[in-house]
Amino acid sequence: MNSLLTNILSVCKIEYLILDEDLKIVEISVGLNHFANIPDEVKQGEDVRIAFPELEGLEDIFDAIRYGEQDNFELKGIMRSQDAASPLYIDIRITKNIQENSSINPLIIIVEDSTERMVLEQSLFQGANEANLLLRNLKASKQYIDQIVTSMADALLVTTLSGKIKKLNLAAQVLLEYDEIELIGQPITKVIREVDSYKLEIGNIENIETFLNPDQNPLLKEVETVCYTKSRKTISVAFSYSIVKTEIEHFQGYVYILRDMTERKQAELAKQEFLAMISHEVRTPIASVIGMASLLLDCGLIGQQKDFVEIIYSSGNSLLKIINDFLDFSKVQSGNLELEEEPFILQSCINEAFYLLAPQAREKGLQITFLDTLKLPTTIVGDITRLRQVLINLLSNAIKFTQTGSIEVSVIIRKNKDINRSSAAANTDEIQFSIKDTGIGIPSDRMERLFKAFSQVNSSITRQYGGTGLGLAICKQLCELMGGRIWVESELNTGSTFYFTIAASVIPEESAGAQVLASVQELQVRNSENNCDYRPSDLPKLRILLTEDNLVNQKIALKQLQSLGYSADVANNGKEALHLLEKIPYDLILMDCQMPILDGLETTKQIHRWQESNFASGRRPVVVAMTANAMKEDQQMCLDAGMDDYLSKPVMKEKLAATLEHWARMIFRVEETDILDRTVSTTNIGSVDLPIDWERLHQLSENNPEFELELLQIFIEDIQPRLEVVKIAIASHDFDQIALQSHQIKGASVNIGATTMHLLAEKLEQLAYNQEDRGTNNLILGLEEFVKRIQEFLIRTPNS
Numbered sequence: 061m062n063s064l065l066t067n068i069l070s071v072c073k074i075e076y077l078i079l080d081e082d083l084k085i086v087e088i089s090v091g092l093n094h095f096a097n098i099p100d101e102v103k104q105g106e107d108v109r110i111a112f113p114e115l116e117g118l119e120d121i122f123d124a125i126r127y128g129e130q131d132n133f134e135l136k137g138i139m140r141s142q143d144a145a146s147p148l149y150i151d152i153r154i155t156k157n158i159q160e161n162s163s164i165n166p167l168i169i170i171v172e173d174s175t176e177r178m179v180l181e182q183s184l185f186q187g188a189n190e191a192n193l194l195l196r197n198l199k200a201s202k203q204y205i206d207q208i209v210t211s212m213a214d215a216l217l218v219t220t221l222s223g224k225i226k227k228l229n230l231a232a233q234v235l236l237e238y239d240e241i242e243l244i245g246q247p248i249t250k251v252i253r254e255v256d257s258y259k260l261e262i263g264n265i266e267n268i269e270t271f272l273n274p275d276q277n278p279l280l281k282e283v284e285t286v287c288y289t290k291s292r293k294t295i296s297v298a299f300s301y302s303i304v305k306t307e308i309e310h311f312q313g314y315v316y317i318l319r320d321m322t323e324r325k326q327a328e329l330a331k332q333e334f335l336a337m338i339s340h341e342v343r344t345p346i347a348s349v350i351g352m353a354s355l356l357l358d359c360g361l362i363g364q365q366k367d368f369v370e371i372i373y374s375s376g377n378s379l380l381k382i383i384n385d386f387l388d389f390s391k392v393q394s395g396n397l398e399l400e401e402e403p404f405i406l407q408s409c410i411n412e413a414f415y416l417l418a419p420q421a422r423e424k425g426l427q428i429t430f431l432d433t434l435k436l437p438t439t440i441v442g443d444i445t446r447l448r449q450v451l452i453n454l455l456s457n458a459i460k461f462t463q464t465g466s467i468e469v470s471v472i473i474r475k476n477k478d479i480n481r482s483s484a485a486a487n488t489d490e491i492q493f494s495i496k497d498t499g500i501g502i503p504s505d506r507m508e509r510l511f512k513a514f515s516q517v518n519s520s521i522t523r524q525y526g527g528t529g530l531g532l533a534i535c536k537q538l539c540e541l542m543g544g545r546i547w548v549e550s551e552l553n554t555g556s557t558f559y560f561t562i563a564a565s566v567i568p569e570e571s572a573g574a575q576v577l578a579s580v581q582e583l584q585v586r587n588s589e590n591n592c593d594y595r596p597s598d599l600p601k602l603r604i605l606l607t608e609d610n611l612v613n614q615k616i617a618l619k620q621l622q623s624l625g626y627s628a629d630v631a632n633n634g635k636e637a638l639h640l641l642e643k644i645p646y647d648l649i650l651m652d653c654q655m656p657i658l659d660g661l662e663t664t665k666q667i668h669r670w671q672e673s674n675f676a677s678g679r680r681p682v683v684v685a686m687t688a689n690a691m692k693e694d695q696q697m698c699l700d701a702g703m704d705d706y707l708s709k710p711v712m713k714e715k716l717a718a719t720l721e722h723w724a725r726m727i728f729r730v731e732e733t734d735i736l737d738r739t740v741s742t743t744n745i746g747s748v749d750l751p752i753d754w755e756r757l758h759q760l761s762e763n764n765p766e767f768e769l770e771l772l773q774i775f776i777e778d779i780q781p782r783l784e785v786v787k788i789a790i791a792s793h794d795f796d797q798i799a800l801q802s803h804q805i806k807g808a809s810v811n812i813g814a815t816t817m818h819l820l821a822e823k824l825e826q827l828a829y830n831q832e833d834r835g836t837n838n839l840i841l842g843l844e845e846f847v848k849r850i851q852e853f854l855i856r857t858p859n860s
Contacts, residue, residue: 073173074171075171076092077092078157079165079166080166082107085102088103088104095140095148095171095173098111114138118154121154126166131156132154132156136151137149138151147175149177150174151171151172214318215231216232216317217243218313218314219316223314225243225248225250226245228244238251252318253288255316283298284321287299295322296321296322297318298318346376348616350710351616351620354616357369399442399443399541399542401442403440403441403829405438410430414428421459425464428455433470433472437473437489437566440565441564441565446538446541450546454495455467457532458495458497465498467497468494469495473490473492473566488563488564492559493560493561496555497557498554502550511532532546542564543564544560544561545561546558602648604628605630605631606618606630606631606650607631607633607634608650614630624716633655634660634663637651643676645675645677648681648683651664651685653685653687664683664701664703668680683704684705684723686711699832705723752813753814757771760812772812775808775812776851782804783805783843785801787840803825806821814850817843817847827839
């Protein structure tokens with residue numbers, strides 16, 4: 061081959077071989093050895109098939125090219141080196157030699173380095189394979205996720221960031237009664253109208269599951285609300301949702317999961333009805349046993365007879381406590397325990413727990429001490445019943461497990477700004493209670509069992525001290541419901557200290573008002589401590605109608621009333637009670653709820669429908685429920701029916717006495733007011749005995765009549781606009797405003813000694829806290845009447 065052509069091929073990295081008719085090598089380019097399979101065999105005169113074994117078997121092709129039957133033949137991508145770090149690939153092309161001596165040497169083989177192309181092709185091929193595999197995986201993943209979404213029992217909806225629905229599963233279509241095409245592109249508020257209000261909670265740590273992984277989206281956990289179907293039905297649902305964030309805007313939005321709560325609600329309702337039925341059916345005979353045992357103990361028994369009756373009485377109370385524990389535990393577990401939010405005197409709550417357990421402590425020779433502090437808040441807002449329940453449970457345990465020594469109770473308050481826990485509400489303080497005893501203590505390896513349901517430290521504790529193991533579990537749940545927690549520190553054979561906290565709003569003291577109210581509550585608690593000798597002092601006897609169908613309960617109630625200095629008539633059902641009310645002027649009815657012919661709830665509703673002229677007394681009597689139904693829902697049902705108070709069987713004589721005393725004072729104050737109203741028109745206004753505690757007012761003014769008149773004038777000017785605000789609030793059902801103004805009226809009334817107005821305002825405030833408007837207008841009329849009387853008194857009084 062001429063030199064020019066050789067140089068050109070060399071520059072292009074192309075090597076060549078010229079062959080004769082027998083396929084022997086005639087001429088070789090300089091770099092060809094690098095491409096041969098056996099470099100040493102590339103020699104002139106050697107058969108080309110030895111150096112390039114790939115040509116073996118191609119003799120027919122060689123002949124076809126030599127005779128012009130075929131132009132050329134190519135072998136591409138022949139591997140010469142298997143080293144991955146430096147691979148070598150070649151292309152071989154066989155063609156006819158077109159040079160001058162081609163007749164002698166008819167064939168030429170061109171060998172070209174194709175490594176770069178082959179590596180690139182392999183990379184592309186591998187990439188294509190990987191892309192194909194990825195695509196298959198994506199398709200499989202989509203199918204997998206679609207099948208999961210389709211098979212979900214819960215409804216699932218996916219929306220854009222703006223809230224437009226772009227996907228929903230079959231369960232959502234069934235729940236909402238829409239076809240998919242009907243909801244695609246519609247706003248989520250079409251089916252969940254309140255959804256925007258929940259989105260505001262995305263930063264609320266108590267409602268959102270937060271994760272240590274910053275890439276994980278926050279999740280709003282089950283919130284109960286309602287959704288709206290195509291047929292305009294509302295369905296209770298629990299929904300969770302999460303924000304989906306990706307780099308691609310099209311794949312951003314919200315995912316909603318809706319769980320139909322209808323069956324759960326029905327199951328909960330059935331459970332509550334079952335618990336209510338069990339409560340009534342079990343408590344009724346227990347009430348009879350405890351009631352009869354209590355009456356027997358008042359009969360002067362001695363010796364062994366008294367011991368036996370005391371065992372019956374004690375065992376009945378123990379069984380009642382176990383039943384109450386199970387009811388409380390069931391309500392907390394089902395989420396149906398609702399806490400009250402009402403103002404109460406904290407010291408009185410603690411005192412009530414002390415007074416209740418003081419006899420047990422005295423019997424064991426234990427000293428119970430309350431370590432008072434000047435920083436203890438007077439009035440807080442919360443659930444006094446549940447707080448007292450926790451205190452009583454912990455104090456009862458301390459007494460039970462302490463043989464000698466003392467029990468100390470202390471309370472400290474931490475302002476919200478001092479609480480390093482984000483769960484603390486912004487408008488509440490943390491109140492911490494501690495109950496320290498010198499009892500048997502708790503082994504350190506058993507303390508984790510304390511707050512678990514149906515669990516005690518060990519089996520010997522159960523045998524020796526009794527109990528269900530529910531008390532502390534209930535305390536834990538109640539503390540958490542009240543925004544706090546509970547824990548214990550203990551040393552075996554030395555004693556234990558139980559701590560618990562609650563979150564509560566503290567109401568600032570209003571000069572003397574809170575102190576007076578505290579004194580009244582304290583007095584009521586102290587009076588209720590007396591049992592058999594309790595008498596409603598300096599008040600006329602109430603005229604009582606007992607409406608009860610159970611003969612045993614009739615005997616117990618009548619005997620209790622007799623021991624308290626009262627007598628009562630008996631009606632066996634509501635129909636008999638209504639008949640008697642038309643003939644006999646009763647002040648108060650003790651009303652059972654479950655009775656034949658006409659039950660207590662329906663009887664009370666009929667009493668409220670009557671005009672006052674229908675009653676022999678000329679006014680509606682007070683109705684006090686006295687029933688074995690102990691659930692909170694039962695109590696609310698009684699109040700909703702129009703009953704004024706509630707006693708749960710078995711009715712303890714002390715509780716009955718306190719209730720009758722309370723209503724006697726209320727009833728006879730109203731009667732005195734009615735008498736005053738009837739005598740105003742015939743009596744010189746200057747001598748009218750206004751419903752004011754003049755002794756209180758004299759002390760306040762230091763016997764300065766002019767100052768007293770000035771105080772009354774200021775009082776009227778302050779109260780009148782407040783009453784107008786209350787009337788507007790009643791019309792608009794603004795219970796917060798009603799409560800606020802009633803509280804102010806109550807405080808002002810107690811300060812000047814307007815006792816009746818204070819009681820009316822207190823009742824109005826109570827109704828507002830319970831969000832009840834029944835009876836509010838009558839209370840306003842009563843308050844306005846007293847204001848009018850005070851105004852008339854000031855007008856007709858000289859120098860006023």
